[in-house]
Amino acid sequence: MTWRIQRRNFLQVLALGATQSLVGRHCRAGDVNSKLRVASIGTGNKGRDDLLQVAASPLAEIVAICDVDDSLNHLGGAAEKFPRAMRFADYRLLLDKPDAFDAVIVSTPDHMHAPIALAALELKKHVFCQKPLAHTVDEARKMRLASERNGLVTQMGNQIQSHRFYRTAVRMIHDGAIGKVREVHSWQSGAMGWLLVDARPADADQIPKSLHWDLWLGVAPQRPYNDRLYHPFNWRAWQDFSSGQLGDFGCHILDPVFLSLDLNAPISVQADAPPLNQEVWARQCTVKYEFPGNTRTLGDVLSVTWYDGAGCHPDRAALGLPDSYEMPGAGSVLVGESGTLVIPHVGEPRLFPEDKFRDYAMPVMEDVNHYSGWVDACLGNGTTTSHFGYAGPLTEAVLLGAVAVRLPQEKLLWDTSAAKFTNHSAANGYLTKAYRSGW
Ligand SMILES: NC(=O)c1ccc[n+]([C@@H]2O[C@H](COP(=O)([O-])OP(=O)(O)OC[C@H]3O[C@@H](n4cnc5c(N)ncnc54)[C@H](O)[C@@H]3O)[C@@H](O)[C@H]2O)c1
Structure with a gap:
């Protein structure tokens, strides 16, 4: 589903009263009178859903959005919905502004979960991270340990747990x-x-102007761009x-x-x-x-x-x-x-x-709300069920x-x-x- 189609759902959320302020107070997590300032990394497809679900909490304020694709299905669509949020293509530049946010959502392809989430955890930011938490066992172990060492509120995006x-x-x-x-x-x-092919194609396609392919690859080995095999969604094959x-x-x-x-x-x-x-x-x-x-x-x-x-x-x-x-x-x-x-x-x-x-x-x-439960817990109210102490070993x-x-x-x-x-x-x-x- 695209951000364009999503507009209707977002308006429904607003109509239900689950509004969020675009100009909320800047405040620290743990202060029960404050909103949680959330940065969202990976804003297309599942990331769009995660972002809107978190934003539906009246206690969350989306202060930053980050995506390696500027187009309307990705960062562009998120920017339309959250025009006051800071925008980034490179999560490292977002994390360079640690005073601007309290928590991050990580909804990128799996190979980038741990590099992003671990950096955020070391900045003492609360983390909502899509499943599986990581791409390697070592990364998953480090994420659990970092979240526990820093006393942070975490939640993996296995939202059906709350169904x-x-x-x-x-x-x-x-x-x-x-x-x-x-x-x-x-x-x-x-x-x-x-799973569309069994081997890497020999040729390369032109990288779309909207896509920062090198940032999409991130920690993964360099490979030529192909316009249907990786981004979006089909990276799952590799x-x-x-x-x-x-x-x-x-x-x-x-x-x-x-x-x-x-x-x-x-x-x-x-x-x-x-x-x-x-x-x-x-x-x-x-x-x-x-x-x-x-x-x-x-x-x-x-x-x-x-x-x-x-x-x-x-x-x-x-x-x-x-x-x-x-x-x-x-x-x-x-x-x-x-x-x-x-x-x-x-x-x-x-x-x-x-x-x-x-x-x-x-x-x-x-049903329990897997997303607002994380926001509430970040603000000191309640606990999450798929925190990394649980989701780490599962992953x-x-x-x-x-x-x-x-x-x-x-x-x-x-x-x-x-x-x-x-x-x-x-x-x-x-x-x-x-x-x-x-x-
Ligand atoms: N919980 C669920 O039910 C569920 C469902 C679908 C996907 N997922 C998970 O969500 C994650 C994303 O899956 P998807 O299907 O939406 O993938 P996708 O490729 O369709 O979308 C990923 C989004 O992240 C962006 N992105 C990619 N690399 C980035 C980076 N380094 N920094 C910032 N943005 C980046 C892409 O441009 C795109 O907008 C995966 O971890 C997947 O396992 C969970």
Whole structure:
């Protein structure tokens, strides 16, 4: 959706009374009488949504916007909506004015989340960052540690966590609806519409005048511009910028699994995937995690299997789900000692066998505002639920899966306190990456 189409939604927000002052007082976060001065980095597509959702809080003031594309679908559209906000193409110039803002939204492609968010955290700014938090495990770990060290309010943009459907599913597990959980299967069986080619094209397209291509690349290695393969949206295909479909959806779909079962770091991860080239992600893969068992699970080890790509999902019959039940295109199945819970992405949770749970009283949960909750918490009111203390380990687990996809069939043993694999030096090489010279 573009900023032009978005204008109608923005007016609806205003009509609902969720206005924001363009000339609010300049004030510090933590002062409950003040507005939170927010800088938004990455203002197109999901960034536009994040920006408008935060701006809908009467306690937020958008003071700066930053995007590497000046056109109307990106910075230009945001500038129309927030004409008094300072404008930047280069986030580093924005961060050079730390007295002008209290908090940042980071909604860029994944490869730039950590460089931007870490710099903001070190400036002691609160951060709302899109999922997955980072592009490497090392970055995700550093983001958690920096947020904790600096005592900042953070939130990852896995907003479905705050939807009543996911909240209901978590409550059901916590209430013991299916008893202790024996195994989990999670999947995203959608086609990867952004995976358009298997190799980098030899030729280059002309860079549009509105786009600062070098800034878009940021810390990633230099490559020629192509007008359909990267910006916007299709960067998801490429290992230099994303972590594939697991990176795109893992922090959503595995979120209620993590929350309901109190999961943290896995102890092993193993992928079944075709050999990768050095460029794009696999069209289909399976990633099997083992987590240490805990009071919500059965046995010493909990198996969580991720199925990824068109047509990839767990075997319904093997899970005892009836033929009449149409499996959602994405979601999770939690198999417990006294029943099975399906958590569609995004839909009402379902219990099986249906006869057994016919009279089950589903807990009634409300939606929570994932965005204004962050604004409120930055101003000292309440807490966030997907703070980096939670979202960091979730992102690490997702990105460990992406490392396994690079090394198909290898069972990688993870030591989270040492932040390394104990049995595979090549896998350890994928936990971090070199930033481009000058970044
Ligand atoms: N939570 C969700 O449901 C959800 C949905 C979609 C996307 N996302 C996440 O949002 C992020 C953006 O995804 P998208 O689909 O909107 O991507 P996109 O490529 O469509 O848009 C990214 C925006 O960021 C700008 N940008 C790129 N590099 C920048 C930089 N270095 N500095 C400032 N601006 C920069 C682009 O010009 C564009 O406006 C990703 O992390 C993605 O995973 C989350």
